[in-house]
Amino acid sequence: MRGQYTYREIIEQAERLRRLYESLISMKEKIIDFFEMNKPKRIYLTGCGTSFYAALHGMYLLKILNFAAFAFPASEFYFLDLAEKSSLLIPISRSGETTETVWATKKAKKQELSILALTNNPKSFLYENADLAININVGEEKSIVMTKTFSGFIYALEILSLILGSRKSSQLEELLTIAKEVPEIVKQEFRGNEGKIRQLAKKYRAQDRFIVLGFGPLYPVSMEAALKIKETSYIATESFSTLEFRHGPMASIDENVVVIGLIPRSPRFEKEIEVLREIEEKGGKIILVTNEDVKEWDVIRYDDIHEYLAGVPSIAAIQLFAYYLSIEKGYDPDKPRYLTKVVKIGERK
Numbered sequence: 001m002r003g004q005y006t007y008r009e010i011i012e013q014a015e016r017l018r019r020l021y022e023s024l025i026s027m028k029e030k031i032i033d034f035f036e037m038n039k040p041k042r043i044y045l046t047g048c049g050t051s052f053y054a055a056l057h058g059m060y061l062l063k064i065l066n067f068a069a070f071a072f073p074a075s076e077f078y079f080l081d082l083a084e085k086s087s088l089l090i091p092i093s094r095s096g097e098t099t100e101t102v103w104a105t106k107k108a109k110k111q112e113l114s115i116l117a118l119t120n121n122p123k124s125f126l127y128e129n130a131d132l133a134i135n136i137n138v139g140e141e142k143s144i145v146m147t148k149t150f151s152g153f154i155y156a157l158e159i160l161s162l163i164l165g166s167r168k169s170s171q172l173e174e175l176l177t178i179a180k181e182v183p184e185i186v187k188q189e190f191r192g193n194e195g196k197i198r199q200l201a202k203k204y205r206a207q208d209r210f211i212v213l214g215f216g217p218l219y220p221v222s223m224e225a226a227l228k229i230k231e232t233s234y235i236a237t238e239s240f241s242t243l244e245f246r247h248g249p250m251a252s253i254d255e256n257v258v259v260i261g262l263i264p265r266s267p268r269f270e271k272e273i274e275v276l277r278e279i280e281e282k283g284g285k286i287i288l289v290t291n292e293d294v295k296e297w298d299v300i301r302y303d304d305i306h307e308y309l310a311g312v313p314s315i316a317a318i319q320l321f322a323y324y325l326s327i328e329k330g331y332d333p334d335k336p337r338y339l340t341k342v343v344k345i346g347e348r349k
């Protein structure tokens, strides 16, 4: 059956993330000790494709908590020689074997950076060569497209950053406890919205332009959402940081565009919603993914959670939308054309 793996992997993420939370909490002291021992001046995060978007999400989270964090695609980290002494590298990879991520990690090791790897493969280069390796262990992903693994990576980075932050702040310690609610929120989100998401995919099956908007840590999540639609439905989907949309892209809006806003409750909620209103005035169609009670537009709503933890419920909705859109269009989301599970390119010395 077309898309059977992708579908199962999207839906089972709630259960997998529950286990991931418990496993990271059981590593709390080990993670704190690792940072205390290494005391990195800077934290670099890297990866390719979907895993790079997870790295960017992690950069926003860490920067918000006042860590000096930077994210680059693994190819850039490697070729532009971006490693610096006394830093930490967090390479992220589902396979743990992607060539550029391996190159970046090897180079960083040579330059004596410490390595904290995030992977879903404990039998990989990354896992075996890291100073501290975290197996997100969300189960094998048979689909070529990454769904539950991306959710696992961003959830792990949310928990990891809050573990580090909780040393200094009781508010962050509280948020770390609240993070436990994310898997249940995703479960309820699917329960309450799957029918609507399917309808939306039907409604927009002939659409040839989508745009996804997200702010801060949700900007890379909007990139990943756009990538999911591209990979599974072959539609050239763009993404922008929400308030950036007025600075040029607005000129391209007409009635043939669907704009998906990933906009959780936050102190800037109204400011972000205004962008969607302006898009609608110009003829654009709107889908809103939010935990707020909004009556206008097609809304995919999830239960309330702090915006710091809104990444997983936001992407989960679009993973399911991309799956149904692909099926509606007669494609197989398990095996998108031209893609392979792991990109391996000729070895460099």
Ligand code: F1P
Binding pocket: 048, 049, 050, 051, 092, 093, 094, 095, 096, 097, 098, 101, 144, 145, 146, 339, 340, 341, 342, 343
């Ligand atoms: C990275 C990646 C995937 C993408 C594709 C090719 O893989 O770019 O994000 O979906 O299948 O590889 P990895 O380093 O996370 O294994």
